Amino acid sequence: MMNIExxxxxxxxxxxxxxAPKQTRLQAFWFLFKQNRLAIVGLFIFILFFxxxxxxxxxxxxPEPIFDPAMIRLQEKLRPPLAKPNLDSLRPxxxxxxxxxxxxxxxxGRDVFARMLQGAWVSLTVGFVAVxxxxxxxxxMGGIAGYFxxxxxxxxxxxxxxxxxSGAGLVAVKLIHFGALLLLLxxxxxxxxxxTKKRSREKAVSSWSAFLSKNAVSVDTLIMRIVDIMLxxxxxxxxxxxxALLPASIYxxxxxxxxxxxxxxxxxxxxEFLSLREQDFVAAVKALGVSNFRIxxxxxxxxxxxxxxxxxxxxxxxxxLTEAGLSFLGFGVPPPHATWGNILSDGKRFIFDAxxxxxxxxxxxxxxxxxxxxxxxxLRDTLNPRLRERH
Amino acid sequence: xxxxxxQNHIILGVQSLKKYFSIRRGFFQRVAGWVKAVDGVSFEIExxxxxxxVGESGCGKTTVARLILKLLEPDEGKIxxxxxxxxxxxxxxMKPHRKEIQIVFQDPFGSLNPRMTIGLSIEEGxxxxxxxxxxxxxxxxxxxxxxxxxxxxxxDRYPHEFSGGQRQRICIARALSVDPSLVICxxxxxxLDVSIQAQIINLLKDLQDRLGLSYLxxxxxxxxxxxxxxxxxVMYKGQIMESAPAEELFENxxxxxTMSLLSAILDPEPGxxxxxKLLEPDxxxxxxxxxxCNFQGRCPIEEPRCRKEEISFEKVGEKHIVxxxxxxxx
Numbered sequence: 001m002m003n004i005e006x007x008x009x010x011x012x013x014x015x016x017x018x019x020a021p022k023q024t025r026l027q028a029f030w031f032l033f034k035q036n037r038l039a040i041v042g043l044f045i046f047i048l049f050f051x052x053x054x055x056x057x058x059x060x061x062x063p064e065p066i067f068d069p070a071m072i073r074l075q076e077k078l079r080p081p082l083a084k085p086n087l088d089s090l091r092p093x094x095x096x097x098x099x100x101x102x103x104x105x106x107x108x109g110r111d112v113f114a115r116m117l118q119g120a121w122v123s124l125t126v127g128f129v130a131v132x133x134x135x136x137x138x139x140x141m142g143g144i145a146g147y148f149x150x151x152x153x154x155x156x157x158x159x160x161x162x163x164x165x166s167g168a169g170l171v172a173v174k175l176i177h178f179g180a181l182l183l184l185l186x187x188x189x190x191x192x193x194x195x196t197k198k199r200s201r202e203k204a205v206s207s208w209s210a211f212l213s214k215n216a217v218s219v220d221t222l223i224m225r226i227v228d229i230m231l232x233x234x235x236x237x238x239x240x241x242x243x244a245l246l247p248a249s250i251y252x253x254x255x256x257x258x259x260x261x262x263x264x265x266x267x268x269x270x271x272e273f274l275s276l277r278e279q280d281f282v283a284a285v286k287a288l289g290v291s292n293f294r295i296x297x298x299x300x301x302x303x304x305x306x307x308x309x310x311x312x313x314x315x316x317x318x319x320x321l322t323e324a325g326l327s328f329l330g331f332g333v334p335p336p337h338a339t340w341g342n343i344l345s346d347g348k349r350f351i352f353d354a355x356x357x358x359x360x361x362x363x364x365x366x367x368x369x370x371x372x373x374x375x376x377x378x379l380r381d382t383l384n385p386r387l388r389e390r391h
Numbered sequence: 392x393x394x395x396x397x398q399n400h401i402i403l404g405v406q407s408l409k410k411y412f413s414i415r416r417g418f419f420q421r422v423a424g425w426v427k428a429v430d431g432v433s434f435e436i437e438x439x440x441x442x443x444x445v446g447e448s449g450c451g452k453t454t455v456a457r458l459i460l461k462l463l464e465p466d467e468g469k470i471x472x473x474x475x476x477x478x479x480x481x482x483x484x485m486k487p488h489r490k491e492i493q494i495v496f497q498d499p500f501g502s503l504n505p506r507m508t509i510g511l512s513i514e515e516g517x518x519x520x521x522x523x524x525x526x527x528x529x530x531x532x533x534x535x536x537x538x539x540x541x542x543x544x545x546x547d548r549y550p551h552e553f554s555g556g557q558r559q560r561i562c563i564a565r566a567l568s569v570d571p572s573l574v575i576c577x578x579x580x581x582x583l584d585v586s587i588q589a590q591i592i593n594l595l596k597d598l599q600d601r602l603g604l605s606y607l608x609x610x611x612x613x614x615x616x617x618x619x620x621x622x623x624x625v626m627y628k629g630q631i632m633e634s635a636p637a638e639e640l641f642e643n644x645x646x647x648x649t650m651s652l653l654s655a656i657l658d659p660e661p662g663x664x665x666x667x668k669l670l671e672p673d674x675x676x677x678x679x680x681x682x683x684c685n686f687q688g689r690c691p692i693e694e695p696r697c698r699k700e701e702i703s704f705e706k707v708g709e710k711h712i713v714x715x716x717x718x719x720x721x
Contacts, residue, residue: 284496284502284566288568289486289487289490
């Protein structure tokens with residue numbers, strides 16, 4: 001082995017080259033981002049919303065919350081914003097914490113401000129968790145399609161998957177004997193193919209096994225067609241159907257929204273990976289002998305997240321809107337819990353008598369969604385390499 | 392330890408290497424034709440020597456490099472590296488051999504990860520070598536950076552903070568981080584300024600003397616290749632047209648393509664400047680080759696026979712071969 005340490009080097013060979021002043025990527029990013037006023041406004045509202053939702057969670061939860069969103073005061077119903085409570089008719093524990101109703105009360109005399117605070121947390125978590133799920137699935141699927149896309153799935157793989165899935169399905173519908181048989185068959189085949197892996201490199205003998213090991217479809221085609229199929233469904237109605245079948249809970253809604261909105265991320269990640277895979281720096285680390293896993297996650301992913309980040313930011317806005325829509329239709333979070341959607345839905349009956357019941361949550365949804373969109377577009381403009389002067 | 396290696400020891404032998412790419416057309420992606428990117432290329436690189444591969448854009452030089460690195464799978468032929476045929480190796484078999492062959496790319500802007508500091512980029516190689524402790528990696532990293540003439544405190548900077556020449560030095564450092572024995576230089580200087588080109592060439596030469604590296608130097612600049620290489624192979628449309636030791640090729644070019652390439656070099660002395668034998672531009676469907684010599688249609692001394700028969704190599708000198716039958720007649 002040749003060893004670099006064993007060599008001695010002439011010091012005169014080195015020469016120092018002046019380097020550009022040090023500027024981290026974050027500094028450069030912030031310099032460009034802050035020139036976009038609307039994006040800064042969006043970021044500011046986003047932070048405000050985040051803080052109020054977080055504080056709102058603490059203020060409205062627990063056995064004795066500071067703002068009680070569930071406190072019913074029938075004698076104080078439909079009070080306008082900033083109205084003083086009628087202290088004579090209220091028991092001491094019913095008196096609102098602020099001594100006035102900041103956003104009025106609804107038809108049951110509940111404090112709308114407290115309900116909005118509680119709803120903010122729902123919107124925030126639905127937005128982030130749903131998009132988190134979508135982004136994770138999207139990155140995984142897109143990464144596989146982009147990096148391993150040229151590999152082919154063979155016919156026996158498809159048959160095997162079919163056998164295993166149908167076996168599991170039969171077990172699930174209580175046809176245990178037949179299902180277990182199929183499962184055993186599938187697992188047996190996997191074991192068999194692992195044991196005979198070394199020998200299978202030689203040419204296949206019979207025409208039947210040759211047919212089984214024929215390339216059926218490339219991984220890329222498979223994943224992208226699944227994406228196309230998923231995009232064909234009108235997702236809101238898909239969500240409505242699924243939510244109608246599942247017990248109403250905020251977690252189900254998050255998961256369902258997440259499972260129906262990963263396709264965009266998949267396409268972005270795949271497109272980025274297709275172009276990154278051909279780049280010299282990826283070829284260079286491949287030549288170094290770096291593992292595929294490390295190439296994908298250490299070298300390619302950081303270069304592919306920019307469009308994902310943008311689409312995720314805008315996706316949060318869409319998820320918040322979807323949740324509000326579901327709650328408005330009564331398919332969302334079950335009633336005692338307040339969300340912006342069901343405050344809006346409850347208030348629509350009193351739109352002429354108590355317009356604040358519809359306008360306050362409506363404007364809140366508008367502002368939050370708008371701020372996410374503005375922030376997302378600002379991100380996109382800043383991360384777009386064509387708008388950068390250098391690199 | 393390196394003294395064990397004998398002179399004239401052949402480190403890489405390539406035998407009738409072939410890589411065809413299919414052209415697919417239409418809705419059903421049927422194969423409409425084949426691009427013979429590399430069509431039967433053979434050469435040998437001796438330990439500690441430099442082999443130059445010259446040819447115009449698109450003649451398959453880079454494909455040869457990618458085949459040797461196993462970034463592409465060859466369709467036919469053997470790649471014998473240090474005694475074992477790596478062309479048959481699977482990705483798993485290849486892993487321990489990967490670090491022995493490294494590459495420096497043409498585009499210094501695209502060959503470094505923009506999201507990683509250059510220190511981290513180079514340390515990827517040190518990780519492969521199995522240097523686990525952070526401190527010894529840092530020491531080694533400093534050594535590598537010094538070796539390519541960069542200051543060690545540039546390690547925590549990002550690629551966009553460097554100039555093209557500096558980035559190319561970093562790329563060389565990364566290639567050397569795994570102690571390779573063969574470095575493929577894929578037009579490492581064609582994206583650089585002339586003054587920087589000289590620095591990089593001298594650096595490469597210097598490193599070869601110190602570390603006993605072998606180079607496969609790919610370029611379209613015959614001047615540089617003539618200065619740096621021991622043997623020169625001239626490539627055209629996926630085939631070797633002529634190969635000879637460097638001085639021999641410059642003194643006695645035999646293939647018409649080599650002659651026209653040589654005449655395109657500008658001599659600084661006005662009196663010495665010879666008339667350029669400019670080639671007609673290749674307007675034919677250059678992707679798909681027909682029967683006969685690949686140089687047909689552009690060759691100034693073409694005859695009907697060139698379009699009919701396959702042309703094989705004629706021996707001109709001891710190590711000088713030409714793919715042109717007219718040379719033998721002379």
